[in-house]
Amino acid sequence: MTLLDDRQQFGEPFALFEDAGAFDHVPVAPAPRTTLPGRPDDVVTPSVQRPIARISRQDVLTMAGSAVSALCTTMLIFGQLTSLSGTLGFVVVAFVIFVVTYAVVVGISEDGPAVVDKVVTVLLAAAAVLAIGALSSVVSFTLWRGRNAIWRPNTYTDDLGKTGPLDGVDKGGIAHAIAGTLIITAIALVITVPLGVACAVYLNERRTRVAGLVRTVVTAMTALPSILAGLLIFSTWILILGFERSGIAAALATTIVMLPIIIRAADVVLRLVPGNMREAAAALGAPQWRTVWHVVLPTARSGLTTSVILGVARGVGETAPVLLTAGFTASMNVNPLRGAMVTLPLAAFTLVKSPLPSQIARGFAAAAVLMVLVLVLFSLARILGGRPVGQLSKRQSRRAANRSAQDLRRALARHASQPQATTEVSG
Numbered sequence: 001m002t003l004l005d006d007r008q009q010f011g012e013p014f015a016l017f018e019d020a021g022a023f024d025h026v027p028v029a030p031a032p033r034t035t036l037p038g039r040p041d042d043v044v045t046p047s048v049q050r051p052i053a054r055i056s057r058q059d060v061l062t063m064a065g066s067a068v069s070a071l072c073t074t075m076l077i078f079g080q081l082t083s084l085s086g087t088l089g090f091v092v093v094a095f096v097i098f099v100v101t102y103a104v105v106v107g108i109s110e111d112g113p114a115v116v117d118k119v120v121t122v123l124l125a126a127a128a129v130l131a132i133g134a135l136s137s138v139v140s141f142t143l144w145r146g147r148n149a150i151w152r153p154n155t156y157t158d159d160l161g162k163t164g165p166l167d168g169v170d171k172g173g174i175a176h177a178i179a180g181t182l183i184i185t186a187i188a189l190v191i192t193v194p195l196g197v198a199c200a201v202y203l204n205e206r207r208t209r210v211a212g213l214v215r216t217v218v219t220a221m222t223a224l225p226s227i228l229a230g231l232l233i234f235s236t237w238i239l240i241l242g243f244e245r246s247g248i249a250a251a252l253a254t255t256i257v258m259l260p261i262i263i264r265a266a267d268v269v270l271r272l273v274p275g276n277m278r279e280a281a282a283a284l285g286a287p288q289w290r291t292v293w294h295v296v297l298p299t300a301r302s303g304l305t306t307s308v309i310l311g312v313a314r315g316v317g318e319t320a321p322v323l324l325t326a327g328f329t330a331s332m333n334v335n336p337l338r339g340a341m342v343t344l345p346l347a348a349f350t351l352v353k354s355p356l357p358s359q360i361a362r363g364f365a366a367a368a369v370l371m372v373l374v375l376v377l378f379s380l381a382r383i384l385g386g387r388p389v390g391q392l393s394k395r396q397s398r399r400a401a402n403r404s405a406q407d408l409r410r411a412l413a414r415h416a417s418q419p420q421a422t423t424e425v426s427g
Contacts, residue, residue, distance in 0.1 A: 059118070062105050070098035095126065142371060146364030148357075149173075155365050161331030169358045174366045176332040177347035180247065181373075183336050184326070184343060185316050187251035188258055193308055196262030200307075201292055203263075204270045215267070221260035229256035230321030238325065245327040247336030250343070253321035258311040265307030269300045309381040313374050319345040344370040 074094040078084050084093075102122060107115045148169050149155045155173040163172030199218070203211050233253040237243050273296050281291040297304070327340035328350055342350075344366045351363030 063102060063122075066098050066102040066105055069101050070094050073097050073101075099123070139371065142364055142367050146361050146368050149361040149365040150368055155362065156369075159330065159332045160362075163330075165354075165356060165359070167358065169361050172362070174344070174347055174362060174369065176329065177342050177344045177366055178369065179332060179334055180326075180341040181316060181343040181370075183334065184247050184251045184254060184322070184341065185312060187248060187336060188254040188315055189308070189312060191251070191255045192258045192262055192311060196259055196307070196311070197266055197297075197304060199263045200266035200270055201296070203267050204296075205288065205292065218260050218263045218267075221256075222264055224256075224260070226253075226257050226318050227320040227324075229253045230324035232256065233321070234324045244338065245325060245340055246338055247326055247333075247341035250322045250326035250341060251336065253325045254315040254318060257318055257321065258315035261314050262307050262311035265310055266300075266304055269303030269307060270296065272303070273299050306381045309377050313377040313381070316343075316377070317345055317370065317374060319343075319349050322346050323349075344373070 071094055074090060074097055077093065078090055084090075099119060099122060103115055103119050106118050110118070143150065152169060152173075154170065156178065157175055158171070158173035159176035160172045160174075161176075199214065203215050203218075230253045233249055233256070237249050237252060238245060243249065277295050277299065278291055281295045282288075286294070322341075322343050323346055326342065326346075328342050328346060329340040330342075333339045333341050348363045348366040348370065351359045351366065354360060354363070
């Protein structure tokens with residue numbers, strides 16, 4: 001223990017002895033000295049961070065040289081060294097050689113993690129290009145094959161009831177298929193939205209064995225082939241109950257296909273609602289049903305809308321259930337309770353099998369309309385689902401602010417209308 005520690009421990013008595021010189025003969029240990037290591041002769045310069053958000057000039061040159069080398073090597077293999085042939089094989093072999101060559105060239109100047117990063121980047125970019133190319137080829141092929149009927153107004157205003165097999169694309173259209181698609185989808189939507197949202201709420205609010213069983217069944221139904229849904233409605237609604245093929249039967253089959261998609265998507269969205277919002281509502285004395293109706297569902301409104309749109313996009317493209325339950329007709333039918341009804345997928349499936357060029361063009365026109373409809377639905381789902389749960393749009397924020405201002409004015413008016421309480425103070 002040093003003198004400083006003794007002074008702090010004993011206080012004033014220790015100070016008196018110190019002033020009297022009682023501790024002059026006590027040796028004081030020298031303060032410890034810090035010894036710094038010597039500066040090395042070779043100063044290590046900090047490593048420069050490698051940019052990963054952009055492609056440098058060196059990366060472009062490396063990829064270009066590897067691509068040229070892979071092309072030349074593949075041409076040598078297919079032309080001189082082996083008897084291989086075929087465009088697909090040439091492309092696959094050239095891509096494999098390009099990846100290997102690129103990895104070797106990058107490994108000359110980069111370390112191991114950098115090589116792995118750049119090779120994986122090339123593979124992911126190639127996968128993205130392949131997917132975009134496949135999608136572009138499908139879209140372009142559909143538009144090209146249906147070019148003779150897509151740009152004609154009668155395609156969207158007429159049906160095929162009075163169109164003969166030898167008539168050109170200037171007569172007849174797919175209006176009956178468009179109407180059938182909208183009617184069947186609307187009926188299925190009316191059935192699936194309340195059932196799907198109610199089931200998702202039940203799965204989130206009840207932690208029971210029954211809820212776990214329901215979740216398992218719903219998960220299994222998401223992989224259910226659509227043909228089984230059509231067979232179920234065909235055997236029960238048509239064969240057992242004796243109803244005819246109609247739009248309502250097709251809507252019931254489409255409902256079975258759409259329902260598990262909506263339930264699973266809504267279940268995931270409702271799980272994202274913060275638990276403290278439920279706790280705050282319960283602390284205010286709100287019952288569970290009121291908490292769900294006024295707190296949980298409004299908070300997850302955008303996500304629930306997205307789940308409904310995804311379910312509609314799945315159901316609108318089904319062909320087998322409609323073929324089994326609604327049949328096929330060439331004329332317009334807007335009554336879902338009686339008579340056959342056709343949808344856009346079924347019309348495209350039926351028309352493209354015809355050997356006549358005009359019918360094939362109408363079939364591809366129906367496929368193009370269906371493609372545009374699904375694209376619009378998925379775009380809406382992407383726009384509505386881009387905000388996190390609980391984040392309001394500008395319009396919703398303005399509406400919430402206006403409601404808050406109205407509540408404040410109503411509270412102030414009620415407070416002003418009440419008589420002021422007087423307190424008498426006895427002196």
